[in-house]
Amino acid sequence: MTIAPKNSGIQIAASNQLNPFQAAGELAQQLGHEHLGFVLFFCSAEYPLEELATALGGAFDKVPMSGCTTAGEITPLGYDRGSVVAIGFDSRVFAIETALVDDLEHFDLSRAQPLVDTLLERCRQQAVAPVNEHSFALTLLDGLSSREEQVLATLDAALGRIPSFGGSAGDDNHLTHTHVYANGHFHTRAAVVVMLNTRLPFEVFSTHHLEPLAHKLVVTEADREQRRVLELNGLPAADVYAALVGCSVDALSPSIFAQHPLAVYIGGQHYIRSIQRVNEDASLTFYCAVETGIVLTAMRPAPLLLDLEVMLQRVQQRLGATPSIIGCDCFLRRMALESLQQLDQASALLRQARVVGFNTYGEHHHGMHVNQTFTGVAFGALPTSGG
């Protein structure tokens, strides 16, 4: 299961071996070459993570790696579960540096700026490509840390003009433990910042398939620390939401959340605020920050496949025929596809567009923590002479 396009600087491998050592061995066999400079991977949270860390460390020796756990993987064949997908970067085409942020509570600008400066300086020393205009940051965050907004906004301020995107780690919808991987270990309540400096043309993108409805809900009581909305329009939140979608509170489930999202409207754009779960007290917990007094707009899904296809075509037009894409795909989108029985069609689209990635508990785009989007980066081919 290897796709190794000539001179693209990117190699993809995947394994669905359950044994972490066999999985790591398969990946290393597919990716290993003398110019392998960095490995990015996304793995199912079902792996015994400590063993997987040991196995990967052994299999890839001293090659630096980063990654995170998922709510599903996107392999070269499309959507998958219980597997691990890895991307190998050629050191002749990419200069990649990473940093672990393990104190999310105190990540302010005075920490973010030196972190970004150090990463850029290390990339610059490798002299692969000019740092300006040829770099972007990938962020991987513990998806249950509830610190995404502040960390991403702070990081974005430090990054300045450098584009960024990323995803929050998942755990196959268990909502208990999500992990990011850096420096040879898996970490919780942590973030990994990966700075990629490359000679390849690239484009960071984000898309969603949702349209606004007329209904508005005002958050009249919220617990911002817990990301919980207690009341909408002065009534218990779950009751109001259930009435809005036309089902009983007991019937509320992730698949309902996926099909009936809510959004805030800022600066002429709608940004989805996804519901994570219904609590005993009829409050709703969200995947992202909420606040008393925000106005939520009811949204309805437009055809997801069409939106995905249009977006992929646009990227292809801009970057050339067959770009490689790393995608962070909200797990609610996957859930919507599953309930519509369109997962295979979506897999085909992703496969054709050479997308690999994972299903997230939230996506990151230019410092914003967003939900229910498909966000990522597309790489074009080396300009000319690549042969």
Place this chain on the structure above:
Amino acid sequence: MALFQLAADSDTAADNATLREENRRLRKVCQALMERVESGASPNSAPYAAFERSVLLAEQVRERTDALHRTLDELSQVNARLLAANAEAEAANLSKTKFLAAVSHDLLQPLNAARLFASALETHALPEASQALVGHIGRSLKDVEGLLGTLVDISRLDAGVLHADKAPFAVSTLLDALAEEYRQVAAVRGLTLNYVPSSVVVESDLALLARVVRNFLSNAARYTEHGHLLLGCRRRANGLEIMVGDTGPGIPEPQRKAIFLEFRRANQSQSGHSRGLGLGLAIVDRISTMLEHPVSLTSQLGRGSLFSVLVPFSVPAPNAAPSAGASPVAYAPKALPGSDRWQHDPLQGCVIWVIDDDPAIIEGMQALLGSWGCRVRAAATVSALEAASDGERPAVLLVDYHLGDHRENGIDLAARLRRRYPGLATVVITANHEAALKRATREAGMHCLLKPLKPLRLKMLLGTLLENSA
């Protein structure tokens, strides 16, 4: 906009309870919105506020950041162009300096030969009128040589190729010789030179320091009409201050800085005596900066001027007293030309070998050394020399350092010859003023003289060498 999806649509059935409930909810909504509106105006670190800020940043600030970055890019491009222009200018300046050094160097060679011929000619029996003309030629050549030397020095200093070769020496070795030289110069101008000797050991580059003090002395002699000159030293806490005073016109305050610049001379009316380009003190300034010896000037109009240079004391090394073999003999205390030395002239009849690849120099040397009574064997190569010398042992070897591009240098050649003639006194002659070369000759136990060759200095050195070997 349907804020309340459950709003009652039949007002006929509306009872008080429903209205009260709706009223409560509306109040709650209003309250939440007001809270939100009010908190939105204050700087807020809450998570949602951070998200909102990021969104707005994406919309507005990023545009402005882009504009700013474009401006920065333009600035850095302008900067790059300026740097390129600057580099070009520097390269042009450097090539000018190199050109000047090369031209000066090439001029030195024929001038050197001319000086040798003129010196040789002076010793011939000539009609008095011719004798005077030869004297004029000699002095004119000497002036040209001085000017050229100054130009070479300035260009070398500017090009950074001149490096200090600091070593400890007794200051008397320098000042005794200069006092002797300028006593005569002063006498010609009707002045007296008061010299206060000192035996303090200082650490400096002897040749460069000599240039500084010599410049002070020649300026003093040039601008002083009546009275006397002073050469002496004073111990200071941080070194020995070598001072040159005069009873000249003095230098007005506004000019005191300017005279250290090129092509400036105080008191332009003194044209009768000034032959320099006004480069003297500019050289002093450069050399003293390079040696890190501060120069100072005090002056009183109508009373005179006092130039001085502060030279650090030598830090005595445990067991490395300035050894005889390692310091230029001409300046070593024991080798000072005593007046009695010339009574039995050691140069008479001694065998001197000269190796130089320039036929004009060979001829000139033969004429000059011959006029001093030496038996000269001169050739371009060792084999030619040995063929001409009938197995005679040479007393002194004079060898040109640069013997053509594809041949060994003078030091190596001399070292080879000295294996055959152990202890052969050797003088390497070079137009290369680099300190490294001077050091190399010193380390090889040889002596070094710079072109243009000063006949008097050569004679003194030969005398010392021959006396030592005798």
